[in-house]
Amino acid sequence: DAGITQSPRHKVTETGTPVTLRCHQTENHRYMYWYRQDPGHGLRLIHYSYGVKDTDKGEVSDGYSVSRSKTEDFLLTLESATSSQTSVYFCAISLDRSFSNQPQHFGDGTRLSIL
Amino acid sequence: GQQVMQIPQYQHVQEGEDFTTYCNSSTTLSNIQWYKQRPGGHPVFLIQLVKSGEVKKQKRLTFQFGEAKKNSSLHITATQTTDVGTYFCAGLPYSGAGSYQLTFGKGTKLSVIP
Numbered sequence: 001d002a003g004i005t006q007s008p009r010h011k012v013t014e015t016g017t018p019v020t021l022r023c024h025q026t027e028n029h030r031y032m033y034w035y036r037q038d039p040g041h042g043l044r045l046i047h048y049s050y051g052v053k054d055t056d057k058g059e060v061s062d063g064y065s066v067s068r069s070k071t072e073d074f075l076l077t078l079e080s081a082t083s084s085q086t087s088v089y090f091c092a093i094s095l096d097r098s099f100s101n102q103p104q105h106f107g108d109g110t111r112l113s114i115l
Numbered sequence: 116g117q118q119v120m121q122i123p124q125y126q127h128v129q130e131g132e133d134f135t136t137y138c139n140s141s142t143t144l145s146n147i148q149w150y151k152q153r154p155g156g157h158p159v160f161l162i163q164l165v166k167s168g169e170v171k172k173q174k175r176l177t178f179q180f181g182e183a184k185k186n187s188s189l190h191i192t193a194t195q196t197t198d199v200g201t202y203f204c205a206g207l208p209y210s211g212a213g214s215y216q217l218t219f220g221k222g223t224k225l226s227v228i229p
Contacts (some may be wrong), residue, residue, distance in 0.1 A: 035219075042121075042203060042221035043158065058216060090157060103148060103160035104205075104217065 003027050004107035006091050012113045019078040021110050023091030025071075031094045032074040033104065034058075034066060036087040043090065049074055081114045088112070117142050119206050121220030129228050134191040136223035138204035145209045147180055147187045148217065153200040161189075161202075196227050 003026030013019055023032060033048040035058075045058030047066040055066050063085060065077045078085055088111050092104040118141040128134050138147065146165045150158040162171055164180035164187060171178045177190045191198055201224045205217040 040221065043205075043219040045216050045218075048216065059218075092158075103163060104158075105160065106157040108157050 004091060004093055004105060006089075006107040006110050008110060009108065010111045012115065013081055014115055015082055016080050019081050019112065019114075021076040021089055021091075021112070023074045023076070023107060025074075025093050027093060027095075027105075028071060029093040029095050029105075030071075032068065033092040033094075034064075034074065034076045035090045035092065036060065036085075037090060037109075038087050046076065046089075083114050086112060086114045117206070117208050117218045119204060119218045119220040121204055121223055123223055124221065125224050125226070127226045127228060128194050130196060131193050134194050134198070134225055136189050136202050136204075136225075138187045138189075138206070138220050140185045140206045140218075142185070142208050144184050144206040146207050147184075148205045148207075149178060149187075149189055150203045150205060150219075151200050152203065152222070156200075158203060191225075194225070194227050196229055199225060199227050201225070 005024045007022045031050055034046040035043045037043050044060045046060055046064050047058050049055045049068040067075045088109050090109045091107040094104045095102050120139045122137050146163055148163045149161040151161055152158045162178050167184050168182045169180040175192045179188045187204055201222040203219050203222045205219045207217055
């Protein structure tokens with residue numbers, strides 16, 4: 001498996017608290033992504049990054065912010081967590097965005113529960 | 116925005132039976148990827164199709180990309196219990212806003228009865 005580490009793996013927190021999830025890669029891949037996975041919705045893109053300090057919004061970006069100060073780290077922050085953000089969060093990386101046979105490699109996920 | 120529809124949502128098969136999942140996009144795709152997620156696991160890349168009408172095989176798995184590059188299918192011959200999991204297609208649009216964003220179908224959850 002690709003060298004992707006997500007932390008924490010599990011977290012339970014209360015509504016209104018800030019939460020930061022971390023994705024760390026050792027592959028030096030340029031592109032990093034944050035997805036959420038919910039029953040009946042599949043995988044939905046929250047934000048992605050195409051380089052240090054370069055990020056863009058995905059399909060479901062409201063309520064989330066991201067930062068990438070180093071190639072290897074991509075942080076996802078919920079400024080004020082809500083119960084609707086209870087989900088499994090996956091980080092993914094890819095070498096290139098182009099269609100030249102570049103798949104995404106996923107981390108093991110973070111199970112986040114907001115009470 | 117782009118939508119990727121995947122059917123069926125669930126499929127229960129007897130071990131040894133065949134299985135097919137279908138993926139349809141609302142827009143033309145530059146490529147389509149397929150992933151498998153085992154229960155409790157993370158999505159794992161299976162294959163990418165790029166050319167119109169392309170067919171690729173991986174042992175008992177056959178992947179097809181439609182001539183119009185708007186649909187795709189995954190067929191598993193003689194399913195085994197190791198095939199259990201959810202299969203996702205993910206499409207990359209040709210151009211315009213969101214060109215770098217894979218859009219995932221909702222997946223087909225396969226159960227295999229021994």
